[in-house]
Amino acid sequence: MILCWKKLKPTGCNRFFVFIHRVEEITLVWTILILALIGFVQVISRYVFSYSFTWFEELGRYIGVFVAFSGASIGVRTGSHFTMDLLVTHMKPPWQGRVRTFTNSLAAGFFFIVAYHSWKIVLRMHGYETTSPTLQIPMYVAYLPIPVFCVFIGIRFLITAFAKDMKRQTP
Template sequence: MKKIIKFLDNWEENVITVLLPLMCIVVFLSTVFRFVKLPVMPWGEELARYLMIWIVFLGLGTGAKKNAHFFVQILINVMPEFTHRYINIFRTAVVTAFCFIIILLSAQLIQAQIMMGQISPALRIPMWIAYLAIPVGCATMIIRSIQYAVKDLTGKTK
């Protein structure tokens, strides 16, 4: 049971750990095939692109979980110590609101993609699968940002 909980707690990192080497292998094979005059993999570049998109958007949650996203640290440094938690709460609220808006807009985009039935040129997969990375990544960023803010408020981030 503990392994399942640990896996779910780190699922973004686990998926990225699989997708990144897969992307590297596809790019490597596509390059080798091109230079040794083997049959070209027309789907290689497209698959690598979609894997990169998923890696980036899943990385949003991983970065938020570790509080590794860009933040103007000078704002924290010039403010008194007692305001730091309030600034972090405000930052979490802004990130949550922004990601929520992106989720709503991307849901409309995905719905339009499903209705149009657009498929990718080389892989012939539905395009909404590639676009699904946007709301999934933003949702994980919301969850992980709130998770970090709660840890920060309770003093468990150290």
């Protein structure tokens, strides 16, 4: 069982998670680099050559959504999301762990609800067969990262909640 995201050892089932984490991080880094390159080319083409690519702005917007949700998923895994834990840190140890488990479980439930409703929107967009204005890609493709990464975020919140709870119970 995985008790901590940061200390995964490459044995058994954990190799799969290490591989997934690595692919996710590499994908995020390259996606951010592509987004920066797109922005740079757009600025150069607009101000130096007085020509603007309309599809660059749309692609940048879709990549930005992908980066935001992917980064949020990694943030849950690494514990780098901001928290308001002033009251929790001043609680006695058994209550501190219970409240953290509860809040992580609540956050997981929220993201599963968002994933469900955004999946319904993706299916609706697929049924409408609409395409994006300049790239002409199906709009459901643009909306697809939202439910996918919300499921990842929800799973990671659940694992964080119960892995830390189990870690507290083991001597």
